[in-house]
Amino acid sequence: MHPVLVLTAAILYVLTVALFTLVVRRLLGVRVSLLRAVVATLVALAVTRPVLDALVAEPEVGTTVTTEALLYVALLGAATFVVAMVLVVAAEVLVPDGSIPGPIDLWRGGRSRLSRSGRYLEILRIAWRHGLSRFLRGRRHLALGSVAERRDLARSLRRALEDGGVTFVKLGQQLSTRQDLLPPEFVEELALLQDQAAPVGWELAAARIRTEIGHDLGKTFVEIDEQPLASASVAQVHAARLASGESVVVKVQRPEIEHDVERDLDILVRLASVLDARTDWGRSIGLRDLAEGFAAALTEELDFTVERDNMRGVAAALERAGSDGIRVPTPVPGLCTARVLVMDRLDGVPLTGAEHTLARLGPDVRAQLAGTLLQTVMDQLLESGIFHVDLHPGNVLVADDGTLGMLDLGSVGRLGAQTRRAMGQFLAGVGTGDSMAAADALLELVERPEEIDERALEQAIGVLILRYTSGGPTDGTAAFASLFTLINAFRLGVPPEVAAVFRAMATLDGTLRALDPGYDLVSEAKAMSRARLTGISDPSRLRETVEQELTALLPIVRRLPHRIDRLADAAEHGRLNANVRLLADPRDRRMVTNLVHRSLLTVLAATTGLMSVVLFTVRGGPMVTDEASVYTVLATGLFVVSVVLGLRVLIIVFRREEP
Template sequence: MIKISIRRTYRFQEIVNAFLKNGFSHVLFRLGITERRAAATMKSEPMDTNLQHIGQKLNRTLQELGPTFIKLGQIASTRRDLVPPEIIRELEKLQDHAEPFPFDDVQEIIERELGKPLNELFESFNDKPLATASIGQVHAAFLHSGEKVAVKVQRPDIRQTVGTDLSILKEIASIIENNTEWGKLYGVRAIINEFADSLLSELDYENEGRNAERIARQVKKDPSVYIPEIYWELTSKKVLTMEMIEGIKSNDIDLLDKNGYDRKLIARRLVHSMFSQVLNHGFFHGDPHPGNIYIMPGNVISFIDFGMIGVMDDDLKLQFAKLIMELERGSTKGIIKVMDSMGILQDETDIKSLQKDLGMLKTKYYDVPLQNMSLGDIFMDLFGVAYRHQVKIPSEITVLGKTILTLEGLVSKLDPDMSIMDGVEPFGKKLIKEYYSPSSLLRTAWENFSENAEILANIPRDFKDISTAAKKGKLKLDINLRQTSFILRRMDIISNRLAFSVILLAFSILMTGLIIGSAIAGENNMLLNLPVIEIGAIIAILMFIFLLFSIFKSGRM
């Protein structure tokens, strides 16, 4: 315990010194991380207000501090809603390269993890790594059965290093959130916790293997996409053995042309595969840079390295599809409505000012043909607007935005005439059509009715509990005026659901009464020679459909 404390204290001081050395003494003091006299002991530059210079110094600092901070910088470079664009550009230059670690360590880790000598596990094993990074390195090997494989081995003690860094980062996040309005507004602790979960997941090679197999199942019926096989008997949390992909790197245009590959077809297949992952399955490769995509014979696309994955639930997929449609239409009100549906507009958000900035974005892309639009650029502009108005975009959307930007850069090299807007539009329209299909609406309506029926059944008991608490003087009412809009939105949802339930109940009672009455009387109900039951049923059904449509259209269901 003492060793851990000493190591943590030493590492904390090392982190602080790195930031002080690179000119961040004023920042550390204002955040409450250092005292003024501590900052004064370091020779620091005057406070720099040039964001590009700050980005360059931040890049240098994170690079010095190693893998945890390099990963943090890379993830921060996707958060254009939180970080100024000048700093983003510098963070994007962070390189996750490291010196290879000795083969003796590689062998020791493999044998300890897999429980057998190296020569029993593999027919042959290349001691020179194919690639190195801050977390691990990859070696080529052959199995006794003859298959060529790629073996990823984790660096010694990397988990201990990352664990110490993450605990320090969480402490720093708490200081920032407690001492700054910015930290409170964006929930810095939650952001760091999310980052920690992502990085720890990336350190688990078994999890990476499961990610690969999940995407393999998604593309099982698509012969144009290939996912390498995972050899589970040679895989652990620190060792990953997968099929070696023999292909051409996707950005090696000259080699692709030399070997007669169809680059236009490859580009179409790549876009289709990525948006199928995103909008059909909600589980997608989160880092599709050229080094992670190889082209195999027959213009088949192969993805590798599944450490970074994006996840989108059904609601977020729908909101993303709506956002694409509103961007295409150039509807600023529609974009704001989608943002509101995501729950990302703060009480302090100036809607009129936000609408004005989105209007300027609309003007920028006005009359630009769909095939000439850059979806990546549109998203970066949108994230820039979000940054200026302190609108926090869901991290899943920012990961997707970064993925789209990376994908678009690769596609433009493969086929300069292709726009990925052409590829995403059909998926978006299909998703919205499915959501608003009669079967989907009825299923959602039934789920909501069942939920509300349970709520209504519990109302007497809830009132009794409230009354009992009031009599005992234990009833507390806590109203936070800063959350007024949230409360009103929730009340809107509740009122719509109650209205839906009451109308549905009334409709059932009305129709039941008319049918029973008609049956008892033994005659048709006619009024002025008009069939009352039939007309009443039609009117009630039309009212029911109108109400249902209004509630779903409002997005408050």
């Protein structure tokens, strides 16, 4: 055959496939993947004509166009449409659209799965190397009854987490704050992950600093210590001195950790999703949301510009509150990037190694420092709204003069005015023993379910208040653990910002005890809440509060008499009525419209099907061809319409999608 004829035939075939695909997708009325529609059209074009020829004799093609030829072409086209639609609906029933990824997604997903599989094997090898493989079988081991055995296992777990990389080190840090979940031996061992991760070589760290600041280190620093002051999971810190003579520290991110963190977070979120879907305890604590929150926080922590802005915000809040005993580093302008952070160096040592400094200060000063730190955090939560989320002992410096410093402000929480107000009301209710006020404030903080027994919640909070505020030393971590148990028992959803507050307070309890072993977080917070409530009731503060409220209510109060007069006049003359608009919500209107459409399609499909059956049984009538009457042609057309309408209803039902 001539090449021109071949090319012409190919073009016509492609146009035919495109036309049939477009019409099939349009007739179905829902979003169908283009690939699926094209495949269904190709199959229909291939099988329809042989099947039709077996049922109906193909008319002879001559020099003139006959009625039989036109009817045959029309019947062939209608049958092709019907077969293609049937194939699409059948494919939708067997394999719903979107359940199988496309070729590109399949290739990318295959590479991702291959990478994850390699990572899974690596994690298993790490667990095996550190003797943890026997604990991956899900069985309970009774051989760890002694403190020495638990301590040995905790040490192996810490080393395995260190070898696992950044993500697992950060996970260990999170677990080290959960004294309500882990034995003391594990908490103590995992706490070493906070600032004792193995450092990277100086050559790699210097290369990253040089790349980020854009020039040689000698142009910016007079000297820089190659041995890090501290090495954490995400970054390590080096002491340095600027050309201006100012002592600074350089926080440099570990090279090439972004890809590893992204892959490991994907593994953790997938695992949490499986447990959330298949276990009751996973659903009860919202494991998937917790994993996604951890992933979002860690991703943000990798961007040091966020920490730079956090330091500035916290410093401004401390200055407004007049907290002279607490300091935060000041970032150096022009030397802070997403991977390197240069800030002034604060005097002091971390609480994790400040035994000698604290011993010199004495018990009275230590108690005062703990009170100052708690007061600062309370001010952050209830006044400024910006607070340090991860204030563990490794992130708090204590100087010889008794001042404290906050480090590592990559994890900072922010509370809006309404949340701060509700938080203050909750703490005030706990401080005064008012369980009703505490319950109301707690419901303002959390996401309440559709049905909740508020009376039972109030009683449970009352029991909690009596248990932990009735006098005597109290374990703050246990108190927050009991609060979380209560929240889970009543199916209350905790927003991320509120969860950050609870986490900050639970972490703060260990830090306060590191400053003063006898410090009682619950009792002191209760006393501060009472003092804050008394301060709000002070005449000067009360007058200020009343003025603020009246200023907000003044526009409403000014319009109120006019509106009352209009209502009274309408009631007096019988014009007062209430109008209720049915289906005022657009979602309700869409739902009713879709139900009407589907019902109408079903009725039309059934009606046209019955009409076609009746017309097929009618004999005689005007003949269109030698064998087909007008009734046969109409019956065939109605049958095709009935099938098309029926298939459209079916695919909408199977897709559960709006038409």
